[in-house]
Amino acid sequence: MILSASQSFLIFLVIALCTIFTRFLPFIIFGNRDLPLPLQYLGPILPATIMAVLVVYCLKSTAFSAPALWVPQLVSVAVVVLLHLWKRQTMLSIIGGTACYMFLVQVVFA
Amino acid sequence: MKQAFRRAFTLSLPVMAGYLSLGIAYGILMEDYGYNFIWSGLVSLFVYGGSIQFVALNFLKGGFSLLTIAIMTLLVNSRHIFYGLSLFNAYRPMGKKKPYMIYALSDETFSLLCSYKDQPGLDNNACMFFICLIDHFWWTLGGVLGGLVGSLITFDTTGLDFAMTALFVVIFTEQWLEAKTHIPAIVGILSAIVCLNVFGSDNFLLPTLIVAVCILFLAKTPISVKLREEEGK
Structure with a gap:
């Protein structure tokens, strides 16, 4: 631990409160009223957009200047997708992809 | 219960x-x-x-x-x-x-x-x-x-945090397989890649979501048509 226990506690407290705030915000703003029509349109389609953004977010440090900066994550993502299309078992896809990534960064591109 | x-x-x-x-x-x-x-x-x-x-x-x-x-x-x-x-x-x-x-x-x-x-x-x-x-x-x-x-x-736990990426990729794949239209997912990917290059890796999440939502509104007609077509099947 670099920080003291009380410093760490404060950091986690701030993170917890901010997280709670973002989760409650729409319910605070709109309460028991109906959502405005434009937001009703977004509701069903937004999840797919958000997950796509999150995937790119996880891969944000990818760069193409050297193989070590893109091969491990892109190959492992491909492994996850292929495993999932094949067996459609979340556990298998996650463990398989993560094992592949760990092998690539620890052994192949060490 | x-x-x-x-x-x-x-x-x-x-x-x-x-x-x-x-x-x-x-x-x-x-x-x-x-x-x-x-x-x-x-x-x-x-x-x-x-x-x-x-x-x-x-x-x-x-x-x-x-x-x-x-x-x-x-x-x-x-x-x-x-x-x-x-x-x-x-x-x-x-x-x-x-x-x-x-x-x-x-x-x-x-x-x-x-x-x-x-x-x-x-x-x-x-x-x-x-x-x-x-x-x-x-x-x-x-x-x-x-x-x-x-x-x-x-x-050596190097790379173990990839489990998070893997989970999101799995959910994304699931949603892709079940989606009535792929436009929202593609909008998400493209907005994120463009914003990543414009705003840099530390600050692109919020601009991405805003840009993506704007595009979803602009593409309201084709998306609504697709959704209705699929529901009619």
């Missing part, structure tokens, strides 16, 4: 897999930073946000003001605002269960709830509540276990 719990348990099994492996990965990483299983367990219980907990590991190296941390957290978690909007109507009849269900609205719980299909003869609201509760439990248990395991065995 029992049936509702049983269905919730079954539905959350994939999340159990993801949360245990990710939660354990988190506990191990926290252990590497010098925080034992009590820390990782309590953080997982109270913060309960996968990506921000991993991002927060950087904060533990020191040198970040609380204001910076607050802004980073709001940015990383700003997507939760959109989860609430997506589930706004589904949450309406939840009554006393509602505050906790908002509190426990993680990425994975959101993905289960937004794809939840009512089952006749079942207390579906209770089932959705149990999904929140069970997911929360698996995540916290993972944090505790990871801390305990991490203090028993030591091995």
Whole structure:
């Protein structure tokens, strides 16, 4: 631990409160009223957009200047997708992809 | 009630897999930073946000003001605002269960709830509540276990955090397979890649979501047509 226990506690407290705030915000703003029509349109389609953004977010440090900066994550993502299309078992896809990534960064591109 | 719990348990099994492996990965990483299983367990219980907990590991190296941390957290978690909007109507009849269900609205719980299909003869609201509760439990248990395991065995954990990426890729793939139209997913990917290059890797999440939502509004006609076509089938 670099920080003291009380410093760490404060950091986690701030993170917890901010997280709670973002989760409650729409319910605070709109309460028991109906959502405005434009937001009703977004509701069903937004999840797919958000997950796509999150995937790119996880891969944000990818760069193409050297193989070590893109091969491990892109190959492992491909492994996850292929495993999932094949067996459609979340556990298998996650463990398989993560094992592949760990092998690539620890052994192949060490 | 029992049936509702049983269905919730079954539905959350994939999340159990993801949360245990990710939660354990988190506990191990926290252990590497010098925080034992009590820390990782309590953080997982109270913060309960996968990506921000991993991002927060950087904060533990020191040198970040609380204001910076607050802004980073709001940015990383700003997507939760959109989860609430997506589930706004589904949450309406939840009554006393509602505050906790908002509190426990993680990425994975959101993905289960937004794809939840009512089952006749079942207390579906209770089932959705149990999904929140069970997911929360698996995540916290993972944090505790990871801390305990991490203090028993030591091995090179480099790359273990890829489990988070893998989980999102799995959910993305699932949504892709079940989607009525791929336009929203493609809009998400392209907006993110463009904004990543424009705003840089530290600040692109919020601009991406705003740009993506704008494009979704601009593409309202083709998307609505696609959705109606699929519903007609």
